[in-house]
Amino acid sequence: MNGENEDARGMITVSGSIMEVQNALVEDMFTSNSRTGYLLISYADPGENDMLNIGWDTLLIDQFGEVISLCSITKGTYVNATFSSVMTRSIPPQSNAYRIIAMVDTTSYRITTDRIVWVDTDNHFIYTGNPNDESEQIRFVISSATQIMDEDGKPLTDVDLKPGKMIRIKHASFQTASIPPQTTAFEIELLSS
The missing domain is CATH 2.40.50.140 (Nucleic acid-binding proteins)
Known part of the structure; x- marks a missing residue:
């Protein structure tokens, strides 16, 4: 580089x-x-x-x-x-x-599609996965750089994210070893279904 x-x-x-x-x-x-x-x-x-x-x-x-x-x-x-x-x-x-x-050439990422379990707006976290089992959830960090949008690309805020809604998250490929594992969300797309 x-x-x-x-x-x-x-x-x-x-x-x-x-x-x-x-x-x-x-x-x-x-x-x-x-x-x-x-x-x-x-x-x-x-x-x-x-x-x-x-x-x-x-x-x-x-x-x-x-x-x-x-x-x-x-x-x-x-x-x-x-x-x-x-x-x-x-x-x-x-x-x-x-x-x-x-100084890596590109930031690697993964995409996860799942339902929202919980939104912690105070700490800027969103949880997806099984609502009855914390070990089957993922906690995503929402930073000031995280883009939140609907399927048409129109901007949204974390207030628009509600438990039960289906989302597609583009996120870091690395997760912490905690339960639930934690990673950084780059983009969150709220799906209509």
């Missing part, structure tokens, strides 16, 4: 026990479950690489602030990383990542 003819990799900055690098190049990535694993990154210092351990507490987002899975970050992706200054003495050194912002 960065200039094809020039190396845009940044330098590491240190602030207390926190290290940061802008535009680090992902040289390698490993994950066994799409959420934990490691990234091998390089930055402006020639020959310098660090291995960032990605755990459940690591915030993984794209350049738009949307939560992503580790699988979305591939070799050749540029990332902005915040990580611990405590590093192993291995080659390459390893550190725990706190936040990774990946």
Whole structure:
């Protein structure tokens, strides 16, 4: 995504026990479950690489602030990383990542069509699924960027969303491991049936 003819990799900055690098190049990535694993990154210092351990507490987002899975970050992706200054003495050194912002080409998404179970307008959530079983529901976060419309594309608000109504939701492909799982809604279309 960065200039094809020039190396845009940044330098590491240190602030207390926190290290940061802008535009680090992902040289390698490993994950066994799409959420934990490691990234091998390089930055402006020639020959310098660090291995960032990605755990459940690591915030993984794209350049738009949307939560992503580790699988979305591939070799050749540029990332902005915040990580611990405590590093192993291995080659390459390893550190725990706190936040990774990946400059991904496109935001991946999924589409879910289901009935509304509950609308929490105070906290900007909408729930779909089985009204009698929380484990069979999904909680969608409605942000200021979420578009709500009818089938003809006319704008609506979250006040127009009522329990029992059928909706089609374009949402992030990654969900939290909570019950019910939570994800971000990009578009909500209120269906007439």
